[in-house]
Amino acid sequence: MRKSRSNALANPAVLATLALLAGLATAQETPRTADGHPDLSGYWLPMNAVVRDSTDDAGNIDFTLPARNNDIGNFEKDFAVLERAKPNKPLYRPEYWDQIQDLDWNGLTIDPIFSCRPAGVPRQGPPHKIVQTPTEMIFLYERRGNIGPAMFRVIPTDGREHLPAQINDTSWHGYGIGHWEGDTLVIESVGFNDESWIGWAGYIHSWDMKVTERIRREGDVIHWEATVDDPAMLLEPWTLDPVRMRLNDDPQAFFFDATPCEERDAEHMVDPNVRG
Amino acid sequence: MKKLIKTGIFVLTGFVLQVSVASAHHAVQAQFDVQQIETFTGVMTDVELINPHPYFHLDVDTGNGQIENWSVESVALQALRRAGLLKRLRVGDTFTIEGHPSRNGEPIYLMVAITLPDGNRLTMRSLDPSAR
Numbered sequence: 001m002r003k004s005r006s007n008a009l010a011n012p013a014v015l016a017t018l019a020l021l022a023g024l025a026t027a028q029e030t031p032r033t034a035d036g037h038p039d040l041s042g043y044w045l046p047m048n049a050v051v052r053d054s055t056d057d058a059g060n061i062d063f064t065l066p067a068r069n070n071d072i073g074n075f076e077k078d079f080a081v082l083e084r085a086k087p088n089k090p091l092y093r094p095e096y097w098d099q100i101q102d103l104d105w106n107g108l109t110i111d112p113i114f115s116c117r118p119a120g121v122p123r124q125g126p127p128h129k130i131v132q133t134p135t136e137m138i139f140l141y142e143r144r145g146n147i148g149p150a151m152f153r154v155i156p157t158d159g160r161e162h163l164p165a166q167i168n169d170t171s172w173h174g175y176g177i178g179h180w181e182g183d184t185l186v187i188e189s190v191g192f193n194d195e196s197w198i199g200w201a202g203y204i205h206s207w208d209m210k211v212t213e214r215i216r217r218e219g220d221v222i223h224w225e226a227t228v229d230d231p232a233m234l235l236e237p238w239t240l241d242p243v244r245m246r247l248n249d250d251p252q253a254f255f256f257d258a259t260p261c262e263e264r265d266a267e268h269m270v271d272p273n274v275r276g
Numbered sequence: 277m278k279k280l281i282k283t284g285i286f287v288l289t290g291f292v293l294q295v296s297v298a299s300a301h302h303a304v305q306a307q308f309d310v311q312q313i314e315t316f317t318g319v320m321t322d323v324e325l326i327n328p329h330p331y332f333h334l335d336v337d338t339g340n341g342q343i344e345n346w347s348v349e350s351v352a353l354q355a356l357r358r359a360g361l362l363k364r365l366r367v368g369d370t371f372t373i374e375g376h377p378s379r380n381g382e383p384i385y386l387m388v389a390i391t392l393p394d395g396n397r398l399t400m401r402s403l404d405p406s407a408r
Contacts, residue, residue: 053359059396061359063351066405072376073310075402076303108302116328143354148327256357261327265307265349270379274306 028219030183033132038183038217040130040137043253044245047221080275083200090203090228090238103202108275109266112196116261118172119147120196121189122211122226126243127153129255137178137185142255150258155187166191170207187213198228199240206232220247308376308386317372321345323365325353332390334371336383346383348373348390351400361398369393 031039052064067075084104092100103110113119124147127139135158143150157178166175167190174189189211198205209230216223225242228234266272304310318334330350335343356362365371370393375385389399 053355055359059394061361061396061398063355063359063398063400065400065402067402068404068406070402070404071310072400072402073303073305077305080303108306114302143327256354259325259327259353263328264331265302265329268378268380268382268384269302269306271306272302274303 030217030219033134035134037132037180037185039132040185040215040217040222041132043129043248043250044126044222045128045248047244047246077274086241088239088241089201090199091235092233093235096204096233100202100204103204105202105275106273107202108272111200111202113147115263115266116149118149118151118196120172120192121153121174121176122213122228122240123147123196123198124151124173126215126222126224126245137187140255143258143261149261150255157185162190170194172196174209174211176211176213184214184216187215189213198238204233205230208232220249221245304376304386305379307378307380307384309379310376310386312377313374313388314377314385315372315374316346317370318346319370320365320367323367325356325362327353329353330356332365332371332373332387334373344383346385348375348385348387350387350390359398364392364394 033039053061054064055061065072065075067073068078108114113123118124124141128142128144129140131138131140135156137155137157139153139155141151141153151173153173153176155176155178157180159179160177162175162177169175169191170193171191172193172195175191176187176189178185178187180186190209192205192207192209192211194205194207196205197203198209205228209228211226211228213224213226222245223242224245225239227237227239229237316334316336318336320332321335322331322333324331324333330353332348332350334346334348336346338344350356356365372391373385373387374389375387378384387400389397391397
């Protein structure tokens with residue numbers, strides 16, 4: 001065995017393979033921009049992105065939906081169970097508990113995203129494409145899932161502060177300003193409306209919400225998390241479950257057109273209290 | 277397995293999805309009887325490619341000489357796009373629809389399958405995630 005190993009290391013082909021592996025390891029290192037910061041630029045995909053259609057030789061196409069007992073009716077019903085079972089919940093001031101519970105159970109059509117309004121920040125999650133310059137970050141969001149619509153954010157990183165016109169605005173996505181803390185990009189956003197939700201289970205917020213996002217890149221993965229400060233409604237800041245994204249290394253990656261959204265189901269629903 | 281469940285139904289079907297933050301539009305049983313599947317054939321009169329659900333509208337001969345315009349709620353627009361289907365859904369062509377009927381009796385169906393004029397059939401299947 002030992003002889004074999006020795007021979008292997010002396011073999012030019014093996015050495016070439018080791019050199020290749022070393023090169024791959026290098027490729028996993030976090031790339032940096034000229035100013036030394038991690039380079040967050042790129043298309044980003046969910047870690048567990050999957051393609052769920054298949055086409056047979058004849059051209060027939062299956063769209064596959066995982067649903068317990070093969071029952072489509074279970075799909076979104078189970079989604080609701082899982083959402084409500086999440087241990088990480090915002091802790092509201094007691095005077096809001098009745099309202100939150102009511103929105104959770106009866107707020108299907110009140111949830112802004114049901115009627116095609118934006119998910120907003122932070123519910124929108126991490127960006128799907130990042131363009132990084134020395135003085136600002138451009139975040140682009142594709143419509144993915146029911147979290148839409150497509151949108152963008154321009155986030156200065158040049159040391160400026162929020163303007164009164166931003167602080168006093170009531171917007172869906174707030175106004176973000178970024179700075180680097182070591183290798184972590186920290187974005188503080190203010191100027192929110194009180195219409196967006198910060199979570200599925202009826203989680204609302206006030207005008208005075210401040211959102212702090214933290215993004216760092218490790219190799220070809222970015223880690224995103226967001227903390228909501230809203231002392232008018234929350235007893236303590238709430239940090240959403242962190243999200244990881246992986247680099248989309250497809251050189252032909254692109255965004256599909258941002259098609260408008262029109263909600264038409266509400267008037268046809270027999271039981272609007274079935275959330276999912 | 278849980279992660280597979282945590283996504284929107286029309287979203288999930290057929291393309292890259294974002295499990296972590298995506299949510300559903302609504303539970304389908306709020307509007308449709310998912311225990312029943314009905315089949316009909318009609319002539320496409322309108323294709324509405326919108327979010328969160330595209331709609332197809334078809335003139336259907338209800339059997340007594342009457343032509344009625346029925347509607348079909350499709351799988352997600354992005355799913356249709358990624359499968360390259362949009363230009364195969366032409367007004368004036370004849371399609372066969374299999375769908376869950378509305379609980380309130382309106383002629384609106386949740387699409388389970390559509391058969392194109394060339395015979396290709398597109399299906400939306402439900403597979404038990406725990407069986408994988």
